[in-house]
Amino acid sequence: MAATAFSVTRIGLNHNHFRRRRRHISRGGFTLRASYVRAHVPNSIVTIAAAGRHTLKTTLDELYASFNYPDSATDPIQIVGRFDRPDDREVVGFCAGALAFGRVASVLQSIERLLAIMGSRPADYVRRFDPRRDGPAFAGFVHRWTRGRDLVALLWLLRQMIDRRGSIEGFFCDGYDPSSVDIEAALDSFSTRALALDLTAAYGRVPSRPGVCYFFPRPSAGSGCKRLNLFMRWMVRKDALDLGVWTRVSPSQLIVPLDTHVIRVGRCLGLTRYTSPGWRMARDITASLRALDPADPAKYDFALCHLGMMNACGFMRAQGDAQCPLRGACRPRVRTRRPSPRPSARR
Secondary structure, three states: OOOOOOOEEEOOOOHHHHHHHHHHOEOOOOEOOHHHHHHHOOOOOEEEOOOOOOOHHHHHHHHHHHHOOOOOOEOHHHHHOOOOOHHHHHHHHHHHHHOOOOOHHHHHHHHHHHHHHHOOOHHHHHHOOOHHHHHHHHOOOEEOOEEHHHHHHHHHHHHHHHHHHOOHHHHHHOOOOOOOOOOHHHHHHHHHHHHOOOOHHHHOOOOOOOHHHHHOOOHHHOOOOHHHHHHHHHHHOEOOOOEOOOOOOOHHHOOOOOOHHHHHHHHHOOOOOOOOOOHHHHHHHHHHHHHHOOOOHHHHHHHHHHHHHOOOOOOOOOOOOOOOOOOOOOOOOOOOOOOOOOOOOOO
16 A cells, blocks of 8 residues: 555554454444555554644545555455446445345355355346246345345346336436435435335235335435445445446435444544434535535545444543544543442441
């Protein structure tokens, strides 16, 4: 990795500490590679010395650049990137994003199992997908609370989208307004129209709340839509990590995928006034980042998330900013224990 322009200070987290924490350093199916840490963060995690010398934008831009390497994480997007054709990347990207919840190993295993069924040309598989003929291959498929028939329903919905509009992007753009500030209304329209498509071929008698609904959340219901926003980031943005498959949606309108790491770092940086996770917080954090980079606010997502994964952010923790990579720019609000009342003497 090329040397960055900012000065660094080492903090006391060595390789053994990092390996002990490795199982916890995950987000939606990806984790930092130990090889990346050994190569680029020898003996410790580095922290940006930003206080008094850089603006928040400069600090975050440098942080973004330091994480913008394809080998910096084991991530579902790397599975998507194995495919060369845009239509395959779109289909695999949606399925991988849909399954990006739970433990890293489980997420990657489930994606690979799905691709083993779909074969080397997943987009062609979806175009020909028939629930009655192809559904039995998903018997016994379980990913946390998702069952095989929910994936059958998902692939059936994707086929209907592609049949109607030629691609998932085409279906999405039926509800997309290029003049909107962000994609809130477009996501709401996308999920609503997707769930209005036929489901009987997949479920027979459709449950009142079928499992496939989990893949199509709506901002209007308060959901942060993390996995949809993650898929959108992969498809719309283009850099060393994101694939830039879609051409009709502007990166300026993306919303940051909201997870526990982004929430913690975002609150520590004062990027949101909200304390409860959901769409309002996701939009608020994105608005703050849009003020720093109006053309591409979601570019900071990967770096902010990985800061949280490193457990260096001290927001509402006793450690404060002692290990904070953004020390000087953050406001950790150290939580202190109140002294217990002195017990009264017995009489």
